[in-house]
Amino acid sequence: MLYSRYFIPTLKETPSDAEVISHQLMLRAGLIRKLSAGIYNYLPLGLRSIRKFENIVREEMNKADAIEMLMPSVQPAELWQESGRWQFYGKELLRFKDRKENEFCMGPTHEEVITDMVRREIKSYRQMPINFYQIQTKFRDEIRPRFGLMRGREFIMKDAYSFDVDSSAADLSYDKMYQAYMRIFERCGLNFRAVEADTGSIGGSSSHEFMVLADSGEDAIVSCDACRYAANVEKAESRPVPAQAEPELSPLQKTTTPGMKTIADVAGFLGLDSNQTVKTLVYCSEKDEPVMVLLRGDHELNEIKLKNNMGWDEVRMASEEQIMQLTGSPAGFLGPMGLKQPLTVIADITVQGMSNVVIGANERDMHFQNANLGRDFTVERFVDLRNVVAGDPCPRCEQGRLEMWRGIEVGHVFKLGTKYSTALNATYLDADGREQVIFMGCYGIGIGRTIAAAIEQNHDENGIIFPLPIAPFHCSVVALNTKDKGVMAEAEEIYFKLEKLGMDVLFDDRDERPGIKFKDNDLIGIPLRIVVGSKGLAEGKVEVKKRATGEVLLLPIEEAIETVRQLVEKALTFA
RNA sequence: CGGGGAGUAGCGCAGUCUGGGAGCGCACCUGCCUUGGGAGCAGGGGGUCGCAAGUUCGAAUCUUGUCUCCCCGACCA
Secondary structure (H helix, E strand, O other): OEHHHOOOOOOOOOOOOOOOHHHHHHHHOOOEEEEEOOEEEEOHHHHHHHHHHHHHHHHHHHHOOOEEOOOOOEEEHHHHHHHOHHHHOHHHOOEEEOOOOOEEEEOOOOHHHHHHHHHHHOOEHHHOOEEEEEEEEEEOOOOOOEOHHHEOOEEEEEEEEEEEOOHHHHHHHHHHHHHHHHHHHHHOOOOEEEEEOOOHHHOOOEEEEEEEEOOOOOEEEEEEOOOOOEEEOOOOOOOOOOOOOOOOOOOOEEEEOOOOOOHHHHHHHHOOOHHHEEEEEEEEOOOOOEEEEEEEOOOOEOHHHHHHHHOOOOOEEOOHHHHHHHHOOOOOOOOOOOOOOOOOEEEEHHHHHOOOEEEEOOOOOEEEEEEOEOOOEOOOEEEOOEOOOOOOEOOOOOOOEEEEEEEEEEEEEEEEEOHHHHHOOOEEEOOOOOEEEOEEEEEEEEHHHHHHHHHHHOEEOOEEOOOHHHOOOOEEEEEOOOOOHHHHHHHHHHHHHHHHOOOOEEEEOOOOOHHHHHHHHHHHOOOEEEEEOHHHHHOOEEEEEEOOOOOEEEEEHHHHHHHHHHHHHHHHOOO
């Protein structure tokens, strides 16, 4: 590709509305341009990178026996009404009517469409296992799109759906996808983790997320430093702290704590550590059913664990008025004793091992000291309700400790079970001629988001450092002085030879000063660069520079070409 | 949707408080010059100041409304 005839509109300055580095660099390097909030043009260079990644995904999906197809992005409301998600999905589902007043939506995902196709076409156990996938544009009317391609409203996604005769067959399909995902992200040269995850609104029994590690990541994840356990903090299990053998119970004592509304205030006021206090929170369901939650003072509630444990669709903190009405006390002095009206009280498992704690008295400016479970208050059940923190013991092995990371979710695999097949009546006949419900799995990869995540993880002050497998070009040839016929002829020759070897080459033939060319080449992140200048040429040599390390090799022309070929081949070969 | 901020040339911004010339840097066009890290000189083109209504002799500037975008929360690939 000739740079002078191509289209790479780079920017010297950072657009003011880009916050994270990948978004800034994608704009500056001329990969994308915003059309509207969360909606982007993919410019030629950005599209090349996306296509590279799509092809890796395609190869690995095909290898894992998934079959490519393409579903429509506009979907009829009836299917969503049938699955029940027309009601549930909320405003994220972009709905509209056609000229005949029939309702439609832009597909945010395709469980309904694929299940509808499968129920019509898959009738026998002989036709399974089968797994369909597509790479397609989705639309979710995000409440707050941000960070460029990282969280757009319109985005490219690879989604796959597996169909199996029973749960254990579905597990095999799931494992196959899990392994394919591992290969996909390894091939891209990304530093990532596969972690256990909550299933969220998609539903189903279990799932893993694939997280690219980056400080700017929106998710917190933990991994064990001794075993293979890794999980999203939303899901990560905590271990109870073992109870003291025979705690000596001190007498209950009511203490004034004027204006001490936070755990830190109370603990500081009483000269105690916050882990000797119990924090009391009141939460409500979507139907305003309340629950009181007890946690060790220094712990943080995991709302997803609470939601799952209560079997609610939604949790939110109770309002000040609700709290007053339920407990008779303002927030900050809540506790399980002396409640105005009966209230379900549940506690985190760690609370079970605590004794002589400080806890709110349900009275303004009053706390109890030396409160004890059983003697002074009771709870309905103990469950894992808190967020794990770095240094917590691993829930799976004895010696491990949890480490904490930030991650960008680029892939997610789910075991769906029969949620959609039951709703849409997707069944088959087994070997005995009996009708059975199909078991499903679904598997997503954010294509644009992965490119953004790769940039988030691979950049420096000069711009993007693309991992070679997803770089728009493998290498560039930079002719320093285009007016020098010898330089141009040699540069062109090198460009032709590299192309003939199957390399993707960007030939910077622009009549620009060297500084501009170097800056642009660095910014757009081409992994390898061959510079042809008159000085080097006088000795028959050109320069090969690696973008990632800055390493420079001054080599005879043929050797330079061979070096680039080998480096590209090595980067593309996946063990 | 709740809270905060911003809309002035392609990009980054000043001007708004205190009403009266629409400006600066980069980018772009022409010429000269220059060619190993975003050069220099000279000349030039480009903006309904987000939109609408109002106040005023006069509005980028004051008032009201409205739209859009960005940041913090719930959602997710």
